[in-house]
Amino acid sequence: MKARRTRFVAVVAAGLLALSACGDAGNDSDDGADGPDVEVEKQDFEAGTRMAELQKAGKVKIGVKYDQPGVGFKSATDDDPSGFDPEIGEILAAKLGIDDDDIEWVESVSANREPFLQNGTVDFVIASYSITDDRRKVVGQAGPYYVTGQSLLVAKDDDSISGPEDLKGKKVCSVTGSTSIKTVEEEFGATPAGFDTYSECVQQLKNGSVDAVTTDAAILLGYAAEDPDKLKVVGEPFSEERYGIGYGKDYPELCEFVNETLTSAFEDGTWKEAFDATLGKGGAEAGDPPALDECA
Numbered sequence: 547m548k549a550r551r552t553r554f555v556a557v558v559a560a561g562l563l564a565l566s567a568c569g570d571a572g573n574d575s576d577d578g579a580d581g582p583d584v585e586v587e588k589q590d591f592e593a594g595t596r597m598a599e600l601q602k603a604g605k606v607k608i609g610v611k612y613d614q615p616g617v618g619f620k621s622a623t624d625d626d627p628s629g630f631d632p633e634i635g636e637i638l639a640a641k642l643g644i645d646d647d648d649i650e651w652v653e654s655v656s657a658n659r660e661p662f663l664q665n666g667t668v669d670f671v672i673a674s675y676s677i678t679d680d681r682r683k684v685v686g687q688a689g690p691y692y693v694t695g696q697s698l699l700v701a702k703d704d705d706s707i708s709g710p711e712d713l714k715g716k717k718v719c720s721v722t723g724s725t726s727i728k729t730v731e732e733e734f735g736a737t738p739a740g741f742d743t744y745s746e747c748v749q750q751l752k753n754g755s756v757d758a759v760t761t762d763a764a765i766l767l768g769y770a771a772e773d774p775d776k777l778k779v780v781g782e783p784f785s786e787e788r789y790g791i792g793y794g795k796d797y798p799e800l801c802e803f804v805n806e807t808l809t810s811a812f813e814d815g816t817w818k819e820a821f822d823a824t825l826g827k828g829g830a831e832a833g834d835p836p837a838l839d840e841c842a
Contacts, residue, residue, distance in 0.1 A: 695783025
C-alpha cells in the first residue's frame with residue numbers, strides 16, 4: 547500500500563506540472579467531441595432488476611457537476627455537459643442500451659448528491675464523488691473509476707502557502723458537504739468557508755475573501771489553466787480521493803453492473819479514450835486503471 551501511494555503521488559505531481567504549463571486545459575466546451583465511440587448494447591437483464599427497468603424506460607438521469615472544467619462542465623451556451631464524468635456516464639448508459647441523446651443530465655452540487663439518489667431525482671451520480679464509508683451508509687457507491695488527490699489553489703502572487711502545513715488560521719474555501727473542507731479544518735487547522743460550487747470559491751479567491759481553495763487536484767488544475775496569470779496550484783496532493791459512481795441503496799444489483807461496465811471500459815480502452823479527450827487535454831496521463839472495490 548505504501549508503494550502504491552508513492553506511485554500515486556508521483557503520477558499526480560507530474561500531472562500538476564504538465565497542466566500548470568498549459569493555458570487551455572480548462573476550456574473544455576468540446577471535450578466530448580473526441581471521446582470514445584461507445585456502442586449501445588441491448589443486454590438481457592434479469593426481470594425486476596433496476597438495469598432492466600432503466601433499459602425498458604429507455605432513458606436515465608445522471609447527476610454531474612457543471613462547474614468543474616475537465617471533470618464536469620456546462621456553460622450557459624452548451625447543450626450538454628462535457629468532461630471525464632459525463633464521458634463515464636455515456637459509457638454506463640450505453641451498457642444499459644441507452645443512447646447518449648436519452649440521458650437526462652442533472653446538475654448535482656456536492657451537498658445534494660446523497661439526497662438526489664435517495665429521493666430518485668437521479669439514477670446515478672458521477673460528479674467527482676469520492677467514495678467514503680459515511681456515504682456508503684446512505685447510498686451505494688461503486689468503483690472507483692479514477693483516483694486523484696486533494697490539493698490547494700492560491701493566488702498567483704501568494705507565497706505564504708506552499709502546502710497544507712501553511713493553512714493554520716487561513717481561510718480556505720471548498721464546497722459544502724465535501725470531504726476536502728473537513729480535511730483542511732480537522733487536520734490542518736484552517737478556517738473553513740463553504741459555498742455551493744467551486745466556481746464560487748474561485749471567485750472568492752480572486753477577490754481576496756479567502757486565502758485558498760481546496761479540492762481534488764484534477765478540478766483545481768482546470769481553474770488554474772483557465773486563468774494562469776492569477777491562479778496557481780501549490781504543493782503535492784495530500785490525500786487520496788477515489789471517485790465512485792453513486793446509486794440508490796435500494797438497488798444493490800447496480801454495484802456489480804457498474805463494476806462490470808468499468809472493467810469492460812478499462813480493458814477495451816474506452817476509459818483511457820474518455821480520459822485523454824478530457825483531463826488528458828491538459829497533459830495529464832491516465833495511468834493504470836484503479837482497482838475496483840468488491841461489491842457487498
